Amino acid sequence: xxxxxxxxxxxxFTLIATAIAALVLIPVAIAxxxxxxxxxxxxxxxxxxxxxERIAFELRGGVLPLGAAIPVPNPTVDLVQVVSxxxxxxxxxxxxxxxxxxxxxxxxxxxxxxxxTNCLPTExxxxxxxxxxxxxxxxxxxxxxxxxxxxxxxxxxxVVAIEVTMLIALAAWSTWLVTGRALRPVAxxxxxxxxVHAGDLSRRVTQPPGEDEVAxxxxxxxxxxxxxxxxxxxxxxxxxxxxxxxxxPIAGLRAQLESxxxxxxxxxxxxxxxxxxxxxxxxxxxxxxxxxxxxxxxxVDIVRERLDLxxxxxxxxxxxxxxxxxxxxxxxxxxxxxxxLQLSRLLTNLLDNAQRHAETMVLVxxxxxxxxxxxxxxxxxSHAMVVLAVENDGVEIAPHDRERVFERFTRLDAARxxxxxxxxxxxxIARDVAIAHGGTIRVEDRPGGARxxxxxxxx
Numbered sequence: 001x002x003x004x005x006x007x008x009x010x011x012x013f014t015l016i017a018t019a020i021a022a023l024v025l026i027p028v029a030i031a032x033x034x035x036x037x038x039x040x041x042x043x044x045x046x047x048x049x050x051x052x053e054r055i056a057f058e059l060r061g062g063v064l065p066l067g068a069a070i071p072v073p074n075p076t077v078d079l080v081q082v083v084s085x086x087x088x089x090x091x092x093x094x095x096x097x098x099x100x101x102x103x104x105x106x107x108x109x110x111x112x113x114x115x116x117t118n119c120l121p122t123e124x125x126x127x128x129x130x131x132x133x134x135x136x137x138x139x140x141x142x143x144x145x146x147x148x149x150x151x152x153x154x155x156x157x158x159v160v161a162i163e164v165t166m167l168i169a170l171a172a173w174s175t176w177l178v179t180g181r182a183l184r185p186v187a188x189x190x191x192x193x194x195x196v197h198a199g200d201l202s203r204r205v206t207q208p209p210g211e212d213e214v215a216x217x218x219x220x221x222x223x224x225x226x227x228x229x230x231x232x233x234x235x236x237x238x239x240x241x242x243x244x245x246x247x248x249p250i251a252g253l254r255a256q257l258e259s260x261x262x263x264x265x266x267x268x269x270x271x272x273x274x275x276x277x278x279x280x281x282x283x284x285x286x287x288x289x290x291x292x293x294x295x296x297x298x299x300v301d302i303v304r305e306r307l308d309l310x311x312x313x314x315x316x317x318x319x320x321x322x323x324x325x326x327x328x329x330x331x332x333x334x335x336x337x338x339x340x341l342q343l344s345r346l347l348t349n350l351l352d353n354a355q356r357h358a359e360t361m362v363l364v365x366x367x368x369x370x371x372x373x374x375x376x377x378x379x380x381x382s383h384a385m386v387v388l389a390v391e392n393d394g395v396e397i398a399p400h401d402r403e404r405v406f407e408r409f410t411r412l413d414a415a416r417x418x419x420x421x422x423x424x425x426x427x428x429i430a431r432d433v434a435i436a437h438g439g440t441i442r443v444e445d446r447p448g449g450a451r452x453x454x455x456x457x458x459x
Contacts, residue, residue, distance in 0.1 A: 010179045017175035021168045029164045033156055040150055041126070045115040048128035051077040052143035053113070056132045059139065069094055079125060079144040085137045102142040103127045109134040117147065124152060185214050189221060201229035237408075245286055245409050245424065249279040289425035293408070296342060296432045306459055307343065309334045309386050310366045316347050317364075324358050326351070329365040334386040336456040338437045346433040346441075349426035350390040350452050357394030357450060365389045368458060384458040385439075393449040402443035406431040430454075 051074045059082065070080050070093045080093040081102050089101075096102065102125065103118045112131040117124065127144035150156050189205040196203045204225060207218040253276055260267040310330035317326055336343075354362045369385045397405060409424040430452075434441040439456035 010176065010183055013179045014172055014176045018168060018172040021171035025164045025167055029160045033160055036156065037151055040148055044126045044145065044148065044151075045128060047074055047077050048126055048143045048145060049113060049115060049130070050074065051080065052128045052130035052141045055080060055082070055143065056130045056141045059132050059141070069097070077143050077145045079127075079142075081142045083140045083142065085139065090139055096144075102144050103129055105129050107131040107140060109138075118144075123147075182214065185218065189218060193221070196225065201225060201232055242286075242290065242409070246283065249282045249286075253279040286425070289429060292345070292429055293425065293432060296429070296436050303339050304337050305340060306335055306337055307340060308332070309336055309343075309388055309456070312340070312343060313347060313364055313366060313388070316344060316351070320351065322351070322355050322362070324355055324360065324362055326362045326364055329363070329367075331367045334366050334368055335459050336386050336437070337459045338456070342433045342436070346430045346454070347388075347390075349430045350454075353426055353452070354390050354392040354394075354450075358392035359394055361393050363389075363391040365391075369455070385455045386458050388454040388456075389444075389451060391446055391449060391451045395450070396446070396448065397443050397450050405443065406441070 051072070054073050055070065070082065070091045072078055072080060072093050072095075078093060078095040079099065079102060081089060081096050081099075082091040083101065084090050087101075092099075099120060099122075102120075103116055105114050105116055105127075107114050107129050109131065112134075114129045115127070116129070117126050119125075124147045125144040126147050127142055130141045130143075132138045132141060185206065185208040192203065192205045204222045205218055207222065208215050256272055256275055256279075260269075260272050310332055313328065313330060317328070320326075351362070351364075366386065366388050369387045370383070406427045408428040431441050434454055434456070437456055439454060441452065441454045444451045444453050
């Protein structure tokens with residue numbers, strides 16, 4: 001089993017933050033200790049060296065007689081000894097009179113001042129040794145003081161170690177607390193998602209305020225749940241509609257066959273076969289359209305190619321024998337990327353729909369559309385689309401029906417009377433093909449008729 005910190009995002013964040021704090025604070029603490037001790041030692045040596053040089057100056061000028069107690073100019077530097085070239089004690093301060101030599105270091109004429117440390121039987125001291133003159137028999141002045149506690153003991157290291165430990169612990173605790181608060185909405189969303197099941201997709205997760213990553217995640221989850229709910233509802237409706245649409249021709253076919261079985265002598269075999277084939281063709285058309293709807297978008301990226309939509313319209317019209325002539329207004333070079341067979345099927349369905357409802361004319365136009373569309377951040381971005389429009393002068397589509405006509409097995413009342421034998425899936429296939437190719441299809445205003453407009457990204 002993985003350790004707790006590996007199973008918990010909160011634990012991993014805390015561990016990483018603690019490691020970073022340690023990597024930053026420990027070197028800083030060590031550097032701080034070294035710098036502090038260096039500065040303290042330099043301050044002590046400055047005092048001892050200043051005292052030793054002042055006494056050496058007074059000795060050179062004959063102001064300070066030897067043999068008597070040497071006065072201390074700096075009370076903090078209370079240990080002063082003057083030693084001859086032969087090592088004899090010539091004078092000392094009251095504090096150093098009974099002490100052994102403060103140091104055995106002998107400055108040379110080239111190096112008149114030497115700073116060092118030395119441990120006496122009673123204490124450790126910082127000492128500055130100054131040569132009075134450059135003559136060979138010049139005495140040496142030693143001035144020293146007890147080493148500060150910060151340099152003799154580990155008190156500073158212990159205090160800094162405790163402070164660093166507390167800071168690292170504070171960083172770990174703060175990260176644990178802040179991460180817990182930041183991830184609390186995620187835990188809430190997880191619990192709410194656990195309660196979502198296939199039988200009830202209406203639940204939504206709680207969306208925290210703000211525009212951070214967690215709020216965006218909540219919006220994405222709610223959007224996904226909404227799409228799943230719509231998809232499940234569409235599947236239920238589709239299953240209901242499909243069973244109804246398939247049941248009708250099957251029931252008619254069964255009734256005819258049962259009648260022929262009961263009354264064989266009264267059955268017109270030719271009419272029976274013709275009717276059965278008609279119902280079979282309808283069943284086959286419905287099943288083929290259902291399979292196409294299931295496949296659209298699943299493999300669209302595999303067989304995409306660059307197509308001239310105007311050329312595709314010309315090729316499609318060349319293979320048709322429509323009862324109403326089709327007028328065209330096609331802009332060359334309107335290239336899109338897509339699946340040729342699916343776009344041909346989309347065009348076929350739009351043309352079939354226009355032919356069924358047109359009175360005297362059908363118009364197909366292809367053009368490019370360029371412009372700028374607003375973005376969510378109040379900016380704008382340029383877009384380029386290929387627009388295919390198929391118009392007819394038949395019955396207008398009411399605004400409240402313009403979305404419904406693209407639903408599966410949906411046919412308006414006016415269409416039912418003129419569209420016997422249709423599967424009711426043509427416009428649904430057209431819409432799914434458009435969406436699978438990153439485009440849109442909609443019904444737009446056209447006085448005295450219907451206008452279906454397809455928009456696909458230009459390439």
